Amino acid sequence: MKIKACLFDLDGVLVDTAIYHFKAWKQLANSLGFDFTEEQNEQLKGISRMESLDRILNWGKLQKSDEEKVALATKKNEWYVAMIEQMTPAEVLNGTVDFLTSIKNAGYRIALxxxxxxxxxxLQRTNLAHFFDAIVDGNLVSKSKPDPEVFLKGAELLGMKAQECLVFEDAIAGIEAANRAGMRSVxxxxxxxxxEATIxxxxxxxxxxxxxxxxxxx
Known part of the structure; x- marks a missing residue:
């Protein structure tokens, strides 16, 4: 079936914010008395903030109440937001602007x-927001990849069938989510x-x- 829409993951596909996630999680782990490595950070790709926190606490062999977890996740996010608010268009990954421009001009619908x-x-700090017809993120969906919810919601907002959508992902969980949604993937x-990606x-x-x-x- 003809592809009519492109659905993009953000981190590692359009921009590289992984370094900021790593720095913020490391700062949190250090504040709790243990370290956090880049190898461990790789295992957090594509999963939610609370699931990431659970993994980090497990690595640190710490038990926290639900209230404490919310407070810790909020603290990490505050540090992370302070970092990304300093981002510029120079941090957009190679080829992103040219490719988004070309598919937009060719009539493809675009969602995050x-x-x-x-x-x-x-998206605002990197001047990419204007490319998107729909934005589906952690504020709109509750299930983490590899659950296909985020991509199925994107297709719904664009008015497209799953088979008409192409997903762009850098994480194994994201490719699995695309496959489970019935979408082709890059x-x-x-x-x-x-x-498991199409290409x-x-x-x-x-x-x-x-x-x-x-x-x-x-």
Missing amino acids: GSASKNSAII GIGSPEVLT VVKDLSRLSVAHLHQMDEL
């Missing part, structure tokens, strides 16, 4: 499908890691509208 609750700030990263590229600079036409048949 991200677990982030801070997507609006990031993995951004390593083919050895994103084995895999290094970044958006490797793609054009012609590639999307080729994927109509996949």
